[in-house]
Amino acid sequence: MSQKRSNLSSIRGSTVLVTGGNGAVGCNLVRRLLELSCNIVVLDDFSQSKKGNLPLDKNIKIIRGDIADEKTLNKTFATRYDYIFHLAARFANEMSVLNPIEDLRVNIQGTLQLLLHAAKQKTTRFLYSSSSSLYGPQKENVFTETLRPNPSTPYAVSKLAAEYYCSAIKKTCGIDYTIVRLSNSYGPFDPPGKFRNVIPNFFMSAMHNKHLTITGTGRETRDFTFVGDTVQGILLAITEPKAKNETFNLGTGKETSILSIAKLIMRITDSKSKIVFKPMRSFDHIKRRRMDIRKANKILGYRPTTSIQDGLKMTYEWFQKQHYD
Numbered sequence: 001m002s003q004k005r006s007n008l009s010s011i012r013g014s015t016v017l018v019t020g021g022n023g024a025v026g027c028n029l030v031r032r033l034l035e036l037s038c039n040i041v042v043l044d045d046f047s048q049s050k051k052g053n054l055p056l057d058k059n060i061k062i063i064r065g066d067i068a069d070e071k072t073l074n075k076t077f078a079t080r081y082d083y084i085f086h087l088a089a090r091f092a093n094e095m096s097v098l099n100p101i102e103d104l105r106v107n108i109q110g111t112l113q114l115l116l117h118a119a120k121q122k123t124t125r126f127l128y129s130s131s132s133s134l135y136g137p138q139k140e141n142v143f144t145e146t147l148r149p150n151p152s153t154p155y156a157v158s159k160l161a162a163e164y165y166c167s168a169i170k171k172t173c174g175i176d177y178t179i180v181r182l183s184n185s186y187g188p189f190d191p192p193g194k195f196r197n198v199i200p201n202f203f204m205s206a207m208h209n210k211h212l213t214i215t216g217t218g219r220e221t222r223d224f225t226f227v228g229d230t231v232q233g234i235l236l237a238i239t240e241p242k243a244k245n246e247t248f249n250l251g252t253g254k255e256t257s258i259l260s261i262a263k264l265i266m267r268i269t270d271s272k273s274k275i276v277f278k279p280m281r282s283f284d285h286i287k288r289r290r291m292d293i294r295k296a297n298k299i300l301g302y303r304p305t306t307s308i309q310d311g312l313k314m315t316y317e318w319f320q321k322q323h324y325d
């Protein structure tokens, strides 16, 4: 892969808004922005994340509220932002199947409202955190940005529709955006829970010697990306001039089976758990997935460096300090 100088230092000292900044990816991003001496406003309604995710710091201001509420947005946009990182969203496929209307309200309408406010105040760049789920079932196992999306859940539809709004508002109001399509980000601050990701739920089960339940055969694969690499990709994307109004996959370019994730976690946690199998859920249509990250590598200089083994070990270190029942 080619080497490229990054423009990351251009964000140093900027005023930034992070929607969903208390969430799993958001609070890791905010920590990195603090290291870059940014003045940070976090807009989050804390519906999916708990208090205490963010450090107490004079350079972080938290606005607790809904991204689709105009009163909250007027208050939030009293500040002018150099950069906006839009990460707030309803999470994710399963929840969207249960409540597609709320998904539409937050993920589509909320994104549009943010874009309009950002355009009005002439924010330098709007980064939209999209999802690999919008590719849906494909003939190919490697997802390239040029593939025709085939969203198969309300969540995936909402992520795709919000992407279209980014380009429509650019055309009508002139705001520059960058879209990153994330793939199975994991790491510290990613909590377990009914609607949450497989890795934290496996850790919870393994640490309590409960069964690790795989829905499917376990041979299904995903492109699991350590959150530190995800955050690095996001920062490279928002600061790269050539990334204006472009879309990038952020993953590792590698696929790992769910069964091997379960086995690795059992080994790391020295668990006595058993692995059990359940039939796939009706909305699980994607058997194998890995992201083509050549565009991000070439234009952004994005190079994920964390192996799945190291990433899981760092996640375990974090889990050991948590108190989940």
Ligand SMILES: NC(=O)c1ccc[n+]([C@@H]2O[C@H](COP(=O)([O-])OP(=O)(O)OC[C@H]3O[C@@H](n4cnc5c(N)ncnc54)[C@H](O)[C@@H]3O)[C@@H](O)[C@H]2O)c1
Residues within 6 Å of the ligand: 019, 020, 021, 022, 023, 024, 025, 026, 043, 044, 045, 046, 047, 048, 049, 065, 066, 067, 068, 086, 087, 088, 089, 090, 091, 106, 110, 129, 130, 131, 132, 133, 181, 182, 183, 184, 185, 186
């Ligand atoms: N984590 C992944 O693997 C992954 C994969 C693909 C895409 N994404 C996208 O990346 C973004 C961040 O994901 P994450 O894993 O950090 O999710 P998360 O659920 O951990 O964080 C989202 C945050 O948004 C907040 N939020 C939800 N609805 C809100 C609303 N109406 N108003 C204000 N805040 C609201 C939640 O409280 C939470 O803190 C999301 O847009 C998600 O769709 C994530």
